[in-house]
Amino acid sequence: MMSDRELIHEYLKSLGRYLSRLDKATADEVIREIESHIYDRLEEQGAEVTVSDILDDFGNPRDLASAYVDHIVDGAPPPKGFKAIEAVKKGVGKSLYYGTAVFGYLVAAALVLLGLAKPFLADSIGVWTAPHGEAFVVGMISNQPPGTAELLGWWLVPIALVLGAVIGRLTGKLLSILKRQM
Amino acid sequence: MTDQEKFEAKWDVQHRKGTLELVIMAVLKGRDLYGLQLLNFLHEFETVTITEGTLYPLLDRLKREGVIDADWRQEEGARPRKYYRLTELGEKVLPTVSARWRKSAADIECILEGGPSDFNKAQSN
Structure with a gap:
């Protein structure tokens, strides 16, 4: 069981945390006034009132603090460092943009190259799958892994070319959307 | 809580706002009071x-709006208390x-009583 003094102390400490947006002197003054009020009321009303009654009348520290603090948030100019945050956001936008470009176009190019190379390297290009389908490999390998089956055969050529073209197109579209967001 | 009680409670809150x-400016007219005194007065x-x-x-807001001000005073043997008073601006806006x-x-009283009598006549003609 906390003593009256501890209860008051806890309440004011919690209030102080929620008031941290105010400058220190202002926050200290708010706390000092409330502390003085609590002890005044205890003296004045004696046995008729308990500390928790009084604290209930102040409401929970977070709500009380926000009544003091909210006006600072509303309509105030952006805090210092806001520009830096914007710059970081832009940075993320840029790396996302170039990342998307590199990844998308590389995949597209690889697929197109695969399709184009198939006629010349028929045996080492294809889509293989292990017998029970746990894994499969797309691409160019020097020796077909034992026990695997090639799935597509010559179908690989149109499929790779079309897929490559589609991924290239999609990448371009995605980039133009990202550019607008930057 | 019944709908009636709910409505009445909400109306009270809105009205008080x-x-x-x-009310606070009027209470502080001609007297400087600290928070607890003000509260007891309103009670x-x-x-x-x-x-x-x-x-x-609310006191904090009125102070920021410049109609009241406050200062700490310490009576002998008592703890320091923050006293509120009307500012010049407060004195001006209160009347x-x-x-x-x-x-x-x-x-509102007139409306509660049924509105101006000539309006009622005009409607019934």
Whole structure:
């Protein structure tokens, strides 16, 4: 069981945390006034009132603090460092943009190259799958892994070319959307 | 809580919101009081009885708006207390706002009584 003094102390400490947006002197003054009020009321009303009654009348520290603090948030100019945050956001936008470009176009190019190379390297290009389908490999390998089956055969050529073209197109579209967001 | 009680409680809250600023300025006219004194004063009147959680943020706002001000004073042997008083601006706005209040109360009273008699006549013709 906390003593009256501890209860008051806890309440004011919690209030102080929620008031941290105010400058220190202002926050200290708010706390000092409330502390003085609590002890005044205890003296004045004696046995008729308990500390928790009084604290209930102040409401929970977070709500009380926000009544003091909210006006600072509303309509105030952006805090210092806001520009830096914007710059970081832009940075993320840029790396996302170039990342998307590199990844998308590389995949597209690889697929197109695969399709184009198939006629010349028929045996080492294809889509293989292990017998029970746990894994499969797309691409160019020097020796077909034992026990695997090639799935597509010559179908690989149109499929790779079309897929490559589609991924290239999609990448371009995605980039133009990202550019607008930057 | 019944719908009726809910409505009445909500109405009380809304009504108090609009009137408390005037009430506090009026209480501070001609007297400097600290928070607890103000609260005790308001507790004498049923419709303006409020808690600390309402009073202090309101005092803070009125102070920022410049109609009241406060300073710490310490009586001998007592703990320091923050006393509130009307500022020059507060002294200036109080009479106008009070007049608006009285006009509004009279208007509402008239409406509660059924509205101006000539309006009623005009409608029935």
